[in-house]
Amino acid sequence: MKSKYSSYYINDIAKGCKYCVKGEKLVLFIxxxxxxxxxxxSLSNKRKNKDVVWLNERICKNPKDAIKEALESNATSAGITGGDPFLYLERTLSYAKALKKRFGKNFHIHIYLPTKLLTKDKLKKLSRYIDxxxxxxxFLINKNKKIINEDLNKIKLASLFWKKQNIGIELPMIPDRKKDILDFIIKISHYMGFANFNEFELSETNCKPLTKNYILNEGGYTIKGSKQAGIWLLKELKKRKIKINLHLCTAELKNNYQFMNRLKRHNIFKFGYKTKEGMVKYLTTDIKNKYKLNKLKIKEYYIDKEKNRIILSNYSANRLLSNKNSKIKIYLIEEFPTYDRIETEKGEIKTSKKQWATTP
Ligand code: SF4
Structure with missing residues (x-):
């Protein structure tokens, strides 16, 4: 069944995904x-093999930064990923604990875990804070039959600490491995409540092996046949009466819902305008014009120290533009509301306009 988020599912989607599609999850990269x-x-060069913690687009030094980012992005929940969080278990626990302490036990936290370093003891520790x-x-990278049994035995351990509906697997939907994935899910379905399949995507780091072995869809970053393989898998599992929640998460979902919705929830500075895509527009001038603004009795503005600029209200910008003697340059900027605040457009404006930007 197609969801309203351009993904496909059978039965229901996992609780963590429900927060995620609405842009409510803080992404904690441990x-x-x-x-x-x-x-x-698919980790980017910026992150792969680097021992750095990221909170959404922000490099994070300690759990206090995580609280700040959660507040600025109005997150109601978090997803912990990596790398392998088992390599940094104490760090993972300290962030999860801090988030639960600050936002309460209903702040939903899910975690992605490679199975390699999984032990009963580590799961027990995680179960104190992870929902x-x-x-x-x-098994996707090691075809040795022993590995499948090891994976199965390790995943079964989770039922000692979590309810079935909160245990799942998440895999890239590799089209030529669809039968192996089907067999694996049939074997493990009694011990878990959901399975998530991500449409197979190209990135700057996996580009070589993927372009060598697969064909890309039009648009250039998803692998041909991945979505179709996922739909096939969902249907096969339904035919076999596998009762768990199944979700095929598409690239379209990630871009048009998860990411865009996260942008829309993010705080912006005073006098900014949000676009319907979640970007933000500001009317700005250089911080060195502060003295001139005061002289002209312009009062509606906000000082953005980090970017050395002044954000003007629509009214202030128009007053300056209609004053031929002011000689103050004003720019209309569009940027991401996120911590990195990357600018995507910047243009000088020279004539006044009733409303430069509006929040839809
Ligand atoms: S488990 Fe594999 S896909 Fe996940 S972060 Fe490690 S290397 Fe990347």
């Missing part, structure tokens, strides 16, 4: 170091 080296790993657990099994 480290770029990993216990594995999957050929399809939902998503395993990334090893």
């Amino acid at each position: 480290s770029g170091k990993c216990s594995r080296n999957c050929y399809y790993c 939902e657990i998503r395993f990334h099994p090893e």
Whole structure:
């Protein structure tokens, strides 16, 4: 069944995904170091193999930064990813604990975990703060039959600490491995409540092996046949009466819902305008014009110290533009509301306009 978020599902989608599609999840990237080296790993060069914590687009030094980012992005929940969080278990626990302490036990936290370093003891520790657990099994990179059994036995351990509906697996939907994935889910379905399949995507780091072995869809970053393989898998599992929640998460969902909705929820500065895509527009002038603004008795503005600029209200901008003697340059800027605040457009404006930008 197609969801209203351009994804496909059977039965229902996992609780963590419900927060995620609405842009309510804080993405806590615990480290770029990993216990594995999957050929399809899509981590960017900026993150892969670097022991740095990221909170959405923000480099994070400690759990206090995580609280700040959660507040600025109005998150109601978090998803912990990596790398391999098992390599940094104490760090993972300290961030999860801090988020629960500040936002309460209803602040939903899910985690992605490669199975390689999984032990009962580590799961027990995680279960104190983690609501939902998503395993990334090893069998996709290691065809040894023993590995499948190891994966199965490790995943079964989770039922000692979580209810079935909060245990799942998450995998890239590799089209030529659809039968192996089907067999694996049939074997493990009694011990978990959901399975998530991500449309297979190209990134700057997996580009070589993927372009060598697969054809790309038009648009250039998703693998041909991945979505179709996912739909096939959903249908096969339904035919076999597998009762767990199944979700095929598409690239379209990630861009048009998860990411865009997260942008829309993000705080912006005073006098800014949000676009319907979640971007923000500001009317700005250089911070060195502050003295001139005061002299001209312009009062509606906000000083953005980090970017050395003054954000003007529509009214202030128009007053300056209609004053031929002011000689103050004003720019209309469009940028991401996120911590990195990357500008996507900047143009000088020279004539006044009733309303430069509006929030839809
Ligand atoms: S387990 Fe995940 S993070 Fe680690 S290499 Fe594989 S895909 Fe990348």
